[in-house]
Amino acid sequence: MDIRFVIAALGLAGCTATPPPPVTQAPPPPTVAIAAEPAPPPLPAPAAAPPKPEVAPPAPKATVGNTPPAAAPKAPPKAPAQTPVAAKPAAPPPLDLTSLEKRLKDTSAIGVLTKLSLKNQVDDLVGRFKTFHAGQRPPTLTDLRPAFDLLLMKVLSLLQDKDEALARDIDTSRDAIWGVLADHEKFVKYSS
Amino acid sequence: MRIALVAATLAATAAFAAADPKQKQDLAAVIALQGKPCGEVVSYTVQGENDFLATCKDKNRYRVYVKDGRVVVEKK
Numbered sequence: 001m002d003i004r005f006v007i008a009a010l011g012l013a014g015c016t017a018t019p020p021p022p023v024t025q026a027p028p029p030p031t032v033a034i035a036a037e038p039a040p041p042p043l044p045a046p047a048a049a050p051p052k053p054e055v056a057p058p059a060p061k062a063t064v065g066n067t068p069p070a071a072a073p074k075a076p077p078k079a080p081a082q083t084p085v086a087a088k089p090a091a092p093p094p095l096d097l098t099s100l101e102k103r104l105k106d107t108s109a110i111g112v113l114t115k116l117s118l119k120n121q122v123d124d125l126v127g128r129f130k131t132f133h134a135g136q137r138p139p140t141l142t143d144l145r146p147a148f149d150l151l152l153m154k155v156l157s158l159l160q161d162k163d164e165a166l167a168r169d170i171d172t173s174r175d176a177i178w179g180v181l182a183d184h185e186k187f188v189k190y191s192s
Numbered sequence: 193m194r195i196a197l198v199a200a201t202l203a204a205t206a207a208f209a210a211a212d213p214k215q216k217q218d219l220a221a222v223i224a225l226q227g228k229p230c231g232e233v234v235s236y237t238v239q240g241e242n243d244f245l246a247t248c249k250d251k252n253r254y255r256v257y258v259k260d261g262r263v264v265v266e267k268k
Contacts, residue, residue: 111218
């Protein structure tokens with residue numbers, strides 16, 4: 001049950017990890033600004049175009065008159081198109097609770113006895129968090145953080161050589177998991 | 193004759209069990225998780241279901257077994 005909780009925490013990490021996108025959305029503006037900068041060059045282009053039309057002066061006049069308006073609408077469409085492109089690489093792959101739980105259960109990187117031993121230690125740590133959220137001191141969050149980091153390090157050291165992807169996902173979720181354990185409301189929600 | 197055959201069978205079984213590298217790694221990991229010195233499990237014998245006697249490279253020997261859903265590591 002506690003393992004489910006931790007897995008839930010890991011999965012939640014994925015949900016919590018979703019917030020980063022907003023942060024990544026902040027960068028897009030700069031890209032838009034950058035996109036806007038390149039826009040100016042097209043304007044000079046029309047100016048350069050006139051020289052060619054020297055052969056046919058009348059046409060350029062009509063074209064020049066239409067060119068400015070046409071150039072203006074062209075710039076806006078380009079900017080929105082570039083924004084999503086920039087957001088795609090920045091967005092981290094969402095961690096799915098169910099798949100993460102399955103991956104932890106199915107991974108062959110950890111033996112059965114080791115998994116059970118880890119579960120015991122996770123249960124013990126979760127028990128200490130329960131004590132903390134019940135209002136008892138010791139343990140303080142300052143006491144619990146090293147224990148949390150050590151346990152996560154054990155898990156990562158067991159996974160990193162044989163299941164790098166899972167190790168990476170768990171490591172990425174470290175702060176989110178801590179957030180769930182340390183926050184009373186989130187802890188109660190996910191431990192029930 | 194029969195006794196010799198049974199002894200040979202038991203010895204062969206034990207030898208086979210002790211040769212499973214995954215089980216050795218599992219035992220070594222469990223011992224390490226408990227913070228006990230071992231380094232590497234060189235051999236082990238199966239004493240029962242989820243009950244092992246592991247011998248480490250540094251000559252330490254541990255009984256690793258499951259009791260009430262908890263993995264226990266006892267130095268022998």
